[in-house]
Amino acid sequence: MEIKEFYDYNKEIAKFKVAYALVEWDMRTKMPPKAAMDRAEVAGKLARTIFDMGTSPKMATFVEYFNRPKINEKLSEVDRRNVYLVTKEYRRVSSIPPDEFEKFTIACSKGENVWQEAKVESNFAKFKPYLEEIVGYLKKFVEYYGYEENKYDALLEDYEPSMTTKDLKKIIDELKAELVPFIKDLTSKGKAPDTSILKGNFDKASQERLSHEVLSAMTYDFNGGRIDETAHPFTIGMGVGDVRVTTNYHVDDMTSALFSTMHEGGHALYEQGVSEAYKLMPIYNGASMGIHESQSRTWENLVGRSRSFWKFFFPKLQNIFPQFKGVPLEKFYRAINLTKPSLIRIESDEVTYNLHIMIRFEMEEALINDKIKVADLPEVWNEKVKQYLGIDVPDNAHGVLQDVHWSGGQIGYFPSYMLGNLYASQFFFTAKKEIPNLEEEIENGNLKVLREWQREKIHKFGALYDPKDLLIKVTGEPLSHKFFMNYVKEKFSEIYF
Amino acid sequence: MEIKEFYDYNKEIAKFKVAYALVEWDMRTKMPPKAAMDRAEVAGKLARTIFDMGTSPKMATFVEYFNRPKINEKLSEVDRRNVYLVTKEYRRVSSIPPDEFEKFTIACSKGENVWQEAKVESNFAKFKPYLEEIVGYLKKFVEYYGYEENKYDALLEDYEPSMTTKDLKKIIDELKAELVPFIKDLTSKGKAPDTSILKGNFDKASQERLSHEVLSAMTYDFNGGRIDETAHPFTIGMGVGDVRVTTNYHVDDMTSALFSTMHEGGHALYEQGVSEAYKLMPIYNGASMGIHESQSRTWENLVGRSRSFWKFFFPKLQNIFPQFKGVPLEKFYRAINLTKPSLIRIESDEVTYNLHIMIRFEMEEALINDKIKVADLPEVWNEKVKQYLGIDVPDNAHGVLQDVHWSGGQIGYFPSYMLGNLYASQFFFTAKKEIPNLEEEIENGNLKVLREWQREKIHKFGALYDPKDLLIKVTGEPLSHKFFMNYVKEKFSEIYF
Numbered sequence: 001m002e003i004k005e006f007y008d009y010n011k012e013i014a015k016f017k018v019a020y021a022l023v024e025w026d027m028r029t030k031m032p033p034k035a036a037m038d039r040a041e042v043a044g045k046l047a048r049t050i051f052d053m054g055t056s057p058k059m060a061t062f063v064e065y066f067n068r069p070k071i072n073e074k075l076s077e078v079d080r081r082n083v084y085l086v087t088k089e090y091r092r093v094s095s096i097p098p099d100e101f102e103k104f105t106i107a108c109s110k111g112e113n114v115w116q117e118a119k120v121e122s123n124f125a126k127f128k129p130y131l132e133e134i135v136g137y138l139k140k141f142v143e144y145y146g147y148e149e150n151k152y153d154a155l156l157e158d159y160e161p162s163m164t165t166k167d168l169k170k171i172i173d174e175l176k177a178e179l180v181p182f183i184k185d186l187t188s189k190g191k192a193p194d195t196s197i198l199k200g201n202f203d204k205a206s207q208e209r210l211s212h213e214v215l216s217a218m219t220y221d222f223n224g225g226r227i228d229e230t231a232h233p234f235t236i237g238m239g240v241g242d243v244r245v246t247t248n249y250h251v252d253d254m255t256s257a258l259f260s261t262m263h264e265g266g267h268a269l270y271e272q273g274v275s276e277a278y279k280l281m282p283i284y285n286g287a288s289m290g291i292h293e294s295q296s297r298t299w300e301n302l303v304g305r306s307r308s309f310w311k312f313f314f315p316k317l318q319n320i321f322p323q324f325k326g327v328p329l330e331k332f333y334r335a336i337n338l339t340k341p342s343l344i345r346i347e348s349d350e351v352t353y354n355l356h357i358m359i360r361f362e363m364e365e366a367l368i369n370d371k372i373k374v375a376d377l378p379e380v381w382n383e384k385v386k387q388y389l390g391i392d393v394p395d396n397a398h399g400v401l402q403d404v405h406w407s408g409g410q411i412g413y414f415p416s417y418m419l420g421n422l423y424a425s426q427f428f429f430t431a432k433k434e435i436p437n438l439e440e441e442i443e444n445g446n447l448k449v450l451r452e453w454q455r456e457k458i459h460k461f462g463a464l465y466d467p468k469d470l471l472i473k474v475t476g477e478p479l480s481h482k483f484f485m486n487y488v489k490e491k492f493s494e495i496y497f
Numbered sequence: 498m499e500i501k502e503f504y505d506y507n508k509e510i511a512k513f514k515v516a517y518a519l520v521e522w523d524m525r526t527k528m529p530p531k532a533a534m535d536r537a538e539v540a541g542k543l544a545r546t547i548f549d550m551g552t553s554p555k556m557a558t559f560v561e562y563f564n565r566p567k568i569n570e571k572l573s574e575v576d577r578r579n580v581y582l583v584t585k586e587y588r589r590v591s592s593i594p595p596d597e598f599e600k601f602t603i604a605c606s607k608g609e610n611v612w613q614e615a616k617v618e619s620n621f622a623k624f625k626p627y628l629e630e631i632v633g634y635l636k637k638f639v640e641y642y643g644y645e646e647n648k649y650d651a652l653l654e655d656y657e658p659s660m661t662t663k664d665l666k667k668i669i670d671e672l673k674a675e676l677v678p679f680i681k682d683l684t685s686k687g688k689a690p691d692t693s694i695l696k697g698n699f700d701k702a703s704q705e706r707l708s709h710e711v712l713s714a715m716t717y718d719f720n721g722g723r724i725d726e727t728a729h730p731f732t733i734g735m736g737v738g739d740v741r742v743t744t745n746y747h748v749d750d751m752t753s754a755l756f757s758t759m760h761e762g763g764h765a766l767y768e769q770g771v772s773e774a775y776k777l778m779p780i781y782n783g784a785s786m787g788i789h790e791s792q793s794r795t796w797e798n799l800v801g802r803s804r805s806f807w808k809f810f811f812p813k814l815q816n817i818f819p820q821f822k823g824v825p826l827e828k829f830y831r832a833i834n835l836t837k838p839s840l841i842r843i844e845s846d847e848v849t850y851n852l853h854i855m856i857r858f859e860m861e862e863a864l865i866n867d868k869i870k871v872a873d874l875p876e877v878w879n880e881k882v883k884q885y886l887g888i889d890v891p892d893n894a895h896g897v898l899q900d901v902h903w904s905g906g907q908i909g910y911f912p913s914y915m916l917g918n919l920y921a922s923q924f925f926f927t928a929k930k931e932i933p934n935l936e937e938e939i940e941n942g943n944l945k946v947l948r949e950w951q952r953e954k955i956h957k958f959g960a961l962y963d964p965k966d967l968l969i970k971v972t973g974e975p976l977s978h979k980f981f982m983n984y985v986k987e988k989f990s991e992i993y994f
Contacts, residue, residue: 012542015538015539015542015543016542018535018536018539019516019519019520019539019542019543022516022519022520022523023516023519026519026523030527030723031739032719032720032721032722032723032738032739033720033721033738034718034720034721034737034738034739035721035735035736035737035738035739036738037737037738038515038736038737038738038739038776038777039515039736039739041512042512042515042516042736045509045512045513045516046512046516221531222529223529223530223531224529224530224531224532225529226527226529238532239532239535239536239539240531240532240534240535241529241530241531241532241533241534241535242528242529242531242532242535242536279535280535
């Protein structure tokens, strides 16, 4: 058997994945409302086709053959990695009985719908039976997948390959020990910046121009992508030459769309930078959700909320929104760097964000290991928010019901956000070492210098390496919380003290 | 076997067709340029899946079973029609060896690309070998499909079911005999309207508003559709609740987008009006290309270029483009009704349009029946344009290379345009009889009254009837050129004399 046959078959699957991605993008951006019900069936048909092809007897033959030691050892690094990724996916997916998988998919689909209503009504009881069903399936899947130490590891693997619960707990303990007292210091002794200058009326057309301009500055390739409006911003790649960004405009707050555009733009630069030689292969993808998130966080926070960037970009903002013409740069810089414990994860700042993740991780881990029940979630949530963030949760809509993830069966996803923050600082520390005048380049608007570094060190490899290995390859050391802590301490001490 | 099994299987095919339609729409509206090459492969994969499912052994079983006389006679009218349409498609498609079909698809794909270049360069020689290959395949397909009297009938069937070359020739002869002298009269003795008031600078955003407003007036349902910009306007339905319109804005001519929006809106009203009970069934479709075109022509010409419509809509236009505020309604009405023999079909007016179709029909019929060769096309074209339109063709770009259809293998399509014009007048004649105050309703902007009539008489049936039968059912008589001739004679005599 030739490896070409393996690739040809996987490329056929990849084509259906492109069609699926387009349906997904369209559903969240352009699709007229009346099409929703039937379009879900089209998406389901494509998903089922992908599932069937990924677990077919033909796929089984490829997996068996290319994992034979004598065959496998002769493969190139790229071929071996592709075989590895396909094998892993094959084993996970085919370990689940197809009927159970389909029921789980339907439960998630219903779960998301009910969650939306439950969130609006702040009614956890309404969502509870659906979440119980979803968690029930995930607990079964954990047994099918298998795990070594902790059941939660089996779910983590989907989002952050080779990351374990044990590793996560260790890094969280280290991070928490420094972060919690630092936040207490900032909020009790520091002087919070004045954010009143950010208020105003920002027409959508001008915000669109702003988003376009910032993506161009980031060297996002508009010939291989586009930007559209959506309710919950996301980035989606659909094959070669098409990585689409979305954002969400609020007329009373231009920072929301601006930073979400930079965030999504960071994801998009990653996908636009994967080597074209890998197209339609399993490694034509990011290394993990965490590594992906590190790229978005770099652009949103380490660049987008830095003084250097605004030295370059503030005149452009002033051009589009003349109300900023009288505002000193320094005042603006401080205003976009307010930090404050708050109830909603997606609205939280870069200092307090990780606390939101710790809360969710601890609850998920307890849930999957039967230490708590679905019924306990609201109470546990509220306790943890008090403990970590020091605030009272007024209702479930602003508490346990705020995120979509659980309703879609995505337990194990949240840690990626925290890992993304940590990876981002660690990568950026190395970038600054290797590009000594990086800040100056950013001040001059030469953002390409950072993009090129990311492309050469991270993007072009796609999913060739596990995130752990990639981190060591790029930064020379394993994951550490110190890069993030040093970054926020330095930056926010200067702003607050 | 239950009819439900037949429907379930066809619904699975219909889902892939929705995905295919979305890919198609995206390619022509939103897709970034770098994605073009790979996206074509995705479209190809979906097309092949649809082909394979449509010719599968399972489909063969359905076709055989539900056409057994004892089974078939017990089916409801709707079920029988669905079986009939599926059977027809099955027999046509499976009569072609799959490899030949795939080669033909590739030839058309290449043909379209080469045609675009050849058109720009006005270079027929470049396009000739590709067209020869395409025509070669079509001649083979004609033999596979089979025909009774004329080979061309086998191709017509794809676009206008049960229409024959003989019928077409008859109607063309009748139409030509009255139309050609009438055009001669108009252009030699009549007074052409002054169109200078249509010149100007029309910003795109305002034109978008205009398109939106005219579609709303037409009762197009924006909750089940949308309008976007494209190079060559089209309408595309993708399942229930999603019928999308496209248009093309020219800053120096607002009539182009306006009438193309009304044209496409007419197609869209048809698709939005098919009974929802037929969703995902083969009859969830138009009756034929000609009937479809009759609906677009009705809205573009019979309504959109009528005095009644502009009595209602002119103030709205003046609001959006204040330059028309000083212009008398009558002057505007006449300006949008200039008729003049011209070189380009898609720019021609409603009086001369059919002559362009006659030219193409005669050439296609001769080509398929080996009376002329591909190499003869430019010369024959130029002769016929001189003969029918009385003008000289300066180059092939403005002659034989102007239309995309042949390059995509669509021989047999052009007559639908002419039939659409004739059907439109015949339907409209009946509508006016059955809604005595129709013109008054239009003057008052109550366009819904016409849309409702169309929906009840035509739209809701989808493809339940053959076009011939539908025409008789609605108008009480078979196709006649007299409705069209009476319409243009009355309208243009008043304008020109």
